[in-house]
Amino acid sequence: MSDFDAPEGVAQPRTAAGVLFFDEADCVLLVKPTYKPGWEIPGGYLHPGETPGEGAAREVKEELGITPPISRLLVADWAPHPTEGDKLLFVFDGGILPVDERAQINPDGVEIGEYAFHAADQIDTLLIPRLARRVHAAIDARSRSATVYLEHGTTHP
Template sequence: MSDSEVSEAVAQPRTAAGALFFDETGRVLLVKPTYKPGWEIPGGYMHPGETPSEAAAREVQEELGITPPIGRLLVADWAPHPTEGDKLLFVFDGGTLSPEWLAKINLDGVEIGEYAFHGVDQLDAHLIPRLARRVHAACTARTTAATAYLENGVPLT
């Protein structure tokens, strides 16, 4: 390796992972954080040494108090934030929550104050645009059995 290669800056994105859950009618589960306005999907930043799927499972357990199986990767999104820098965000398929799983939801009350299911056609009204694009792409990836790679929530064509 040359000296110029050693001193070259490399991206060090903040990485986060979440899971997309559905009810039996196909609505998406969203959570409302207590520390900021708006809705999100269950998830959060990864810990050192943690894989994206492990982070998604941990965040779901912390926020919702449940441990349903986390399925396949739906979306990987390179989404730099104007003030927070580079981000790499993963969304996994949490599947359809059965009535038994729904009955076990126990919100942490610290980070998450409430949850609700919303139709896919209502997502834009509840999510910030960059997250709405990511969740729409994840819903499409789920129905087409694909995995989407996005940049700022937009698929590359």
């Protein structure tokens, strides 16, 4: 066993990180992947040795071509998937994207085909349910300057 192999019986979750960006009207930036239906938040799976914050920043740069500062952690969600196994998902606060930064957004065309800002009340119709729960929890955490731990997108005591 190498230093990076987990002992048998120890969880080895797939880990991903995303970022919530807002405009001045508190609408959330969502991206539309080219490889599947629906919308997502900017982000993706981490590379080996990469921290969640580094992975979130890398994914934003790859997907949208921008490098805005990424702030504090809003949500950590333990969200196993029936066919994909254990997952640990992080959502960071990207804050309000200034107009000049928004003008520089350039979807990569490979993973992301388009982007748009959407009101929070549209999230449930645009995102799959588990991601919608996570995004709502992140928006709430941001409004309270809090960080929230979730399981399957639901607050856990």
